[in-house]
Amino acid sequence: xxxxxxxxxxxxxxxxHRWRPVEALPWLTAFAAFALLPDYAALGTQIIIMIIxxxxxxxxxxYAGVVSLGHAAYFGAGAYATGMLSALLGWNEPLTGLLAGGxxxxxxxxxxxxxxxxxxxxxxxxxxxxFAILLQEAANTAAPVTGGFDGLQGISIDPIFGLFENDxxxxxxxxxxxxxxxxxxxxxxxxxxxxFGRSLVGVRENVRRMNAIGTxxxxxLVAVYTISAAMAGIxxxxxxxxxxxxxxxxxxxARSGTVLIVLVLGGTGRxxxxxxxxxxxxxxxxxxxxxxxxxxEIGVGLVLIAVVLFFRGGLLxxxxxxxxxxxxxxxx
Amino acid sequence: MEALISILFDGLAYAMLLFIISVxxxxxxxxxxxxxxxHGAFAMVGGYVLVTLMTGYGLPFVAALVIAPVIVGIxxxxxxxxxxxxxxxxxxxxxxxxxIGLVFVTIGVVTxxxxxxxxxxxxxxxxTGQVNLGFREVPTYRFFIILIGCVMMAILxxxxxxxxxxxxxxxxxxxxxxxxxxxxxxxxxxxxxxxxGSGLAALGGGLAIEIVGMSPTFAIQYLVFFLIVVAVGGLGxxxxxxxxxxxxxxxxTAGKYLWPDGGAFFIYAATVAILLYRPAxxxxxxx
Numbered sequence: 026x027x028x029x030x031x032x033x034x035x036x037x038x039x040x041x042h043r044w045r046p047v048e049a050l051p052w053l054t055a056f057a058a059f060a061l062l063p064d065y066a067a068l069g070t071q072i073i074i075m076i077i078x079x080x081x082x083x084x085x086x087x088y089a090g091v092v093s094l095g096h097a098a099y100f101g102a103g104a105y106a107t108g109m110l111s112a113l114l115g116w117n118e119p120l121t122g123l124l125a126g127g128x129x130x131x132x133x134x135x136x137x138x139x140x141x142x143x144x145x146x147x148x149x150x151x152x153x154x155x156f157a158i159l160l161q162e163a164a165n166t167a168a169p170v171t172g173g174f175d176g177l178q179g180i181s182i183d184p185i186f187g188l189f190e191n192d193x194x195x196x197x198x199x200x201x202x203x204x205x206x207x208x209x210x211x212x213x214x215x216x217x218x219x220x221f222g223r224s225l226v227g228v229r230e231n232v233r234r235m236n237a238i239g240t241x242x243x244x245x246l247v248a249v250y251t252i253s254a255a256m257a258g259i260x261x262x263x264x265x266x267x268x269x270x271x272x273x274x275x276x277x278x279a280r281s282g283t284v285l286i287v288l289v290l291g292g293t294g295r296x297x298x299x300x301x302x303x304x305x306x307x308x309x310x311x312x313x314x315x316x317x318x319x320x321x322e323i324g325v326g327l328v329l330i331a332v333v334l335f336f337r338g339g340l341l342x343x344x345x346x347x348x349x350x351x352x353x354x355x356x357x
Numbered sequence: 358m359e360a361l362i363s364i365l366f367d368g369l370a371y372a373m374l375l376f377i378i379s380v381x382x383x384x385x386x387x388x389x390x391x392x393x394x395x396h397g398a399f400a401m402v403g404g405y406v407l408v409t410l411m412t413g414y415g416l417p418f419v420a421a422l423v424i425a426p427v428i429v430g431i432x433x434x435x436x437x438x439x440x441x442x443x444x445x446x447x448x449x450x451x452x453x454x455x456x457i458g459l460v461f462v463t464i465g466v467v468t469x470x471x472x473x474x475x476x477x478x479x480x481x482x483x484x485t486g487q488v489n490l491g492f493r494e495v496p497t498y499r500f501f502i503i504l505i506g507c508v509m510m511a512i513l514x515x516x517x518x519x520x521x522x523x524x525x526x527x528x529x530x531x532x533x534x535x536x537x538x539x540x541x542x543x544x545x546x547x548x549x550x551x552x553x554g555s556g557l558a559a560l561g562g563g564l565a566i567e568i569v570g571m572s573p574t575f576a577i578q579y580l581v582f583f584l585i586v587v588a589v590g591g592l593g594x595x596x597x598x599x600x601x602x603x604x605x606x607x608x609x610t611a612g613k614y615l616w617p618d619g620g621a622f623f624i625y626a627a628t629v630a631i632l633l634y635r636p637a638x639x640x641x642x643x644x
Contacts, residue, residue, distance in 0.1 A: 092450045140633065147392060148636040150449060151588040155628045158581060162622035278581065282457055289454055319465040326461030333455040334443065 035220075042218035051300045055203055059196075067195035067267075072307045073202040074263050079288045079299035080213050081256030086285070087294030088217055089249050090229030091142070094150050094281055095157030096257060098137070099130040101276030103258025105164065105171060106130075108271040112179040113170065119182050123205065123262040130258015131251050138250035142243060154278065161276035176272035180265060198267050205263060209256055213296060216252065225249055226294075286329060292339030301340050362493065364611050370499035372606025373506025374568065378561030378579075379586035380513065380598045381554020387530045387593020388550055391441060392449050395456040396558055397583055398463040398576040403429045403559020404566050405467055408476045418481050422563050430556030437551040445547075460576050468573045475572045502564055509557070510599055517595055526550060530593040582609075585628050591641025601639065 058069060078100055085091045106129030110116045116125075141152050164171045171177055184190040185201050192198075216222050227235045228242055235242050265271045274280065283306075291302020306325075313321040336343045382396040403425050410421035440459065444451050484501055487494040517523040529536040529543050537543050565571060569579075586605055590597030609624055616623070631639065 086450070092448075092453070094453070144632075144636055146449060147386070147588065147592065148632055150392065150453070151584060152629060152632050154581065154584070155625050155632070159622065159625040159629060162619070162625055166619045166622050168618075279577075285450075285454065286457070289450075319469040322461045322465030322468070324465075326458040326463075326465060329454055329458030329461065330440065333451050333458065334440070337451075 038218055038220065038223065042214075048297075051297065052207070054304075059199060063196065066199040068307065068311060070195055070198050070202045070263075070267050072304055073199070073206050074260050074267070075284070075287060075307055076299050076303035077202075077206050077209050077260040077263065078257055078284050079291070079303050080209060080296065081253045081260065082284050082288050083293060083296060083299050084213060084216065084225075084249055084253040084256070086288060087296075087298070088222060088229065089225040089246055091246065091250065092150060093153040094278070094285075095153035095155075096253075096284055097276050097278070097280035098153075098157040098160050099134055099254035099257035100261040100264070100280060100284075101157075101160060101164070102133045102254075103127060103130040103261030104265040104271045104275040105177065105261075106258065107262035108177045108180050108265040109170065111181060112172075112177050117181055117183040119185050119201070119266055122182065122266065123259055126262020126265070127255045127259040130261065131255030133258075134254020135247065135251040138247045138254070142246045142250060154281070157276060157281055158278060161273055164273055164276060172271075174273060176270060177265075178270065180269045180271070182266045182269065195267070202263055202267065205259065209259060210296070212252075213256070216249075217296065221245070221248070229294075286325070288339075289332060290328065290339055292341030295341060298339055298341050305340065360614070364614050365607060366495055366499060366503075368607030368610035369603065370502045370568065370606075371610055372603040373502050374561055374565055375582055375586055375606050376506055376599055376602035377509055377564065378558050379583045379590075379602060380509075380595060381550075381557040382583055383587045383590060383595070383598040384526070384530075384593055385551055385554045386587060388526060388533075389441070389445055389547055391445060392452045393441070393456050394453060394580060394584075395459040395463070395576075396554070397578075397580040398460045399429055399433060399555040400558040400562035400565070400579075401467065401571070401573065401576040402432075402463060403556075403562035404571040404575065405471055405476070405562075406559065407563035407566065408471070408478055408571075411478050412476075418478065418484065422560065425563050426556035426559040429559035430552040433555035434548055434552050437548055441551070442544075442547070460580075464573045464576055471573070473573060475570050476566070478566055480567060498567055502568065505560075505564065509560075510595075513595055522549075585624075587638075589628060589631050589638050591638030594638070594640040597638055597640030 055069070055073075059066060062069075078096075081099075082093075082096055085093065085096075103126035107122045107126035110122050110125050116122065137156060141149065141156065144152055165173050167173070168175075185197065190197060217225075224235065224240055224245055227240065228245060232242060261275060264275065287302040287306045288299055289302070290298075290306055291300065292298030309324070310321060313324055332339060338345065378396070378400050382393060385391060385393060385396075406428055407421045407425040410416045410425055411418060416424065436459070440455060444455055480498070484498050486497055488497040488500050490500070517526065525536070525541050525546060528539075529541060529546055533543055562571065562575070565575070572578075582605065586598055586601045589605070590599070590601035605624065608627070609621070612619075612621060612623055635641075
């Protein structure tokens with residue numbers, strides 16, 4: 026043992042939490058994208074919403090290691106909460122509307138998490154899957170309040186701060202969404218670098234040992250599940266506001282699957298995977314699906330198979346490996 | 358009363374379809390612990406292979422129904438060896454993602470070849486119309502499916518419970534390492550069971566064309582039902598899959614007739630309730 030090693034146990038965490046210059050990259054990219062391609066602001070907004078959704082997934086999947094096939098349940102809960110607040114009750118203020126979306130997602134996450142997280146493996150997969158579909162069927166059945174199959178209509182959102190309307194080009198909403206993403210990201214980043222966040226990694230890596238050293242594993246899982254669900258609810262709320270329309274497919278199995286794919290494509294357990302995965306997936310979908318939908322399906326399928334078999338770290342993991350190769354062997 | 362019988366009958370036909378497709382999934386998932394979301398894709402491919410055999414090669418329906426599963430079963434072996442086998446020991450997430458990837462590719466390729474519209478096949482005379490069962494007339498084709506389902510169940514039950522191969526499979530499902538150490542070639546069992554499971558899925562896909570309709574998205578659309586049959590019945594339990602398929606098939610059909618708006622809700626609520634109460638399924642053993 027080296028006697029000069031710092032013994033402060035939080036030093037490592039603080040070091041991880043320090044901002045690095047490269048972390049400005051996603052935000053600079055977002056500015057540059059707007060400056061160069063202002064016509065694509067609407068797509069940009071949808072990408073940002075996907076990133077927020079994938080970030081929420083990363084907290085439970087990438088950090089705590091909980092695999093869910095029904096994360097759209099919380100996205101949809103947020104979307105319907107925000108949408109119904111406006112369409113049914115006439116509450117059109119955007120920020121509080123979004124807050125309601127987050128609260129709805131979080132409340133549902135807490136209640137369902139208390140039950141779901143007691144299960145593991147295939148049973149957990151099936152329960153999350155069935156829970157999301159159950160919610161979708163409930164929304165379908167409750168047509169008088171949700172609009173059912175026809176979707177929830179009549180959402181109108183006031184200008185943000187009373188100033189910025191959802192303009193035809195989607196410029197204001199691009200900046201609005203980007204600001205929300207930044208706030209959500211700050212929270213997520215704070216969480217994963219906290220002792221709480223590290224204990225989640227412990228749960229992911231070796232749940233028996235975490236139990237043995239006295240970590241309240243179930244409580245931690247419920248806590249992170251609730252936070253993650255609230256973030257998904259915010260993403261759903263933004264989705265409802267930016268489209269002024271909510272349909273049953275916010276709760277779809279396809280959406281739960283997509284967010285999983287986006288995250289794994291980018292790289293799990295490192296937050297920035299959500300950014301890279303969200304952007305790459307949405308842009309490719311937009312471009313390839315324009316050529317032909319089959320082309321897109323075959324492409325995304327092959328990429329997914331390749332990622333699972335050869336690039337377990339996703340795009341970020343692959344770029345790490347590339348950097349190491351360039352720099353010679355000096356990992357970390 | 359009339360309505361009740363016809364619901365029961367339609368429900369049973371649908372249940373047999375679910376059983377034929379899901380039983381392979383149940384055994385492969387029980388045996389290999391592989392969460393295979395691409396099982397529905399094998400069923401879908403089976404349906405389209407049957408369409409090609411009939412419209413492209415002019416085979417009669419029954420012949421195509423026998424040949425298509427053989428083609429799909431043998432064709433699935435390379436997938437098992439090169440894509441699935443490397444992930445047997447990996448986590449569920451990897452397995453889920455790989456099989457979703459496979460589903461996407463399959464849907465894309467099949468749509469590219471056949472287009473998104475549902476295919477139509479000429480049905481033989483003896484399977485159309487109604488058949489008199491003594492107490493009432495029933496649609497012949499549904500009767501045919503129920504018959505096949507029961508015959509399949511009997512054959513599978515016999516193979517599973519009364520043959521050496523079946524004993525090996527049961528041993529490997531219960532305790533793979535123990536089975537290996539007494540000299541059972543589990544790898545070869547995997548290949549065989551996977552091929553048979555995919556073949557059965559293809560048979561179900563072929564039968565499904567005339568009853569629920571076939572399209573490339575069949576691979577996803579009914580996947581949740583197959584998974585529910587497997588999870589509710591219990592992994593690796595053939596009898597469990599049979600019972601779960603019947604319950605699900607009849608309930609779903611009854612729901613669609615009697616309560617079109619909320620029937621599906623009831624199915625998923627029941628699924629969640631059963632899994633909460635019995636995480637390993639009705640007939641599964643808790644591990």
